[in-house]
Amino acid sequence: MTETADPPPSSDDVRESRQRAGRAIRDLSHAFIGRHASVEQIDRLSEVLEGITAELWPQDHRSRFDAFDRERDIDYPQGRFTHDFDDRPVSGTASPYGLDLELHRVGDEIEALVTLRSAHEGAPGRSHGGVVAALFDDVFGFVLGVIKQSAFTGELTIRYHAATPLFSELACRVRFDHQDGRKIYLVGELTERSSGNLIATAKATFIAVDPEMFARLTAERPPPPDESSSPTA
C-alpha cells in the first residue's frame, strides 16, 4: 500500500475530527488510570477499542510529513499560538501522546502551560520524570522554530529540583542560550504557576542539520509495518 495524505477536499473536517479523537483518547487514558471500573466496563472498553483498531489497520498508510514540512516554515507570533503538526507527540492536538499544552511566544522564548494528570503519575502523587523530559524536549523544538534552524536533540539533561505536581498548572519556559558550531545550547525551567516553585531545570544540546536532510529522511522513510496480525490487533 502507498502512503497517502488525508484527502484535500475534506482535510479540515478530517483534521477537526482527528483533534477531537486525540483529545478523547487522552481523556480516556486519564479516566482509565484515575478511576475504578467494573470488569464489565473494562471488557466493553477493550471490545470497542479492539474493533476500531481492526477497522483502521487495513486502511492505506498515512504520512505525517506534509504537516511536518509546513511547520518548518511557520513564524510563531508573539503571545499565544498554535501549530499545524497535530500528530507531534507532546504538543500535537491530535496525538494520543499529547499533553494538552497551551503555547506562548514571549520575545524569543517559548512558554508552554500544562496541567499533568492521572496517567502521567510515576511515583505516587508526582509526575513520571520521563514525561517532564519529553515536555522539555518538545518545547525546546519550538525554539528551533524561532531561530529557524533544523536540528536534532543530541543531549538532554533534566535536574529535578522538586516533585512535579499533578493537577496544578505548570509553566515550562525555554530559550536559546548560545551556539558553538553546529551545537545549539538551549536552557529552560519548569515552575508551578500557583506557588512559583521551581520544579525542574533543563539543558539541551541540539545538533544543527541541513534542512534538506529532513526532506531526504522523509523520502527514504519506509511505510510502517502492517500490524493487523499482531496479537493485540
Ligand SMILES: CCCCCCCC(=O)SCCNC(=O)CCNC(=O)[C@H](O)C(C)(C)COP(=O)(O)OP(=O)(O)OC[C@H]1O[C@@H](n2cnc3c(N)ncnc32)[C@H](O)[C@@H]1OP(=O)(O)O
Ligand atoms: C517535530 C519536531 C519535534 C522537535 C523536538 C524533538 C526533537 C527530537 O526528538 S529529535 C530526535 C532525537 N534525536 C535524534 O534522533 C538524534 C540522533 N543522533 C543523530 O542523528 C546524529 O548523532 C546527529 C545528527 C545528532 C549528529 O550526527 P552528525 O551530523 O554525524 O554529527 P557529527 O559530525 O558527529 O558531530 C557534529 C558536532 O556535534 C557534536 N555531537 C554529535 N552528536 C552529539 C550529541 N548526541 N550530543 C552532543 N554533541 C554531539 C560532535 O561532537 C560535533 O561537535 P564538534 O563540531 O565540536 O566536533
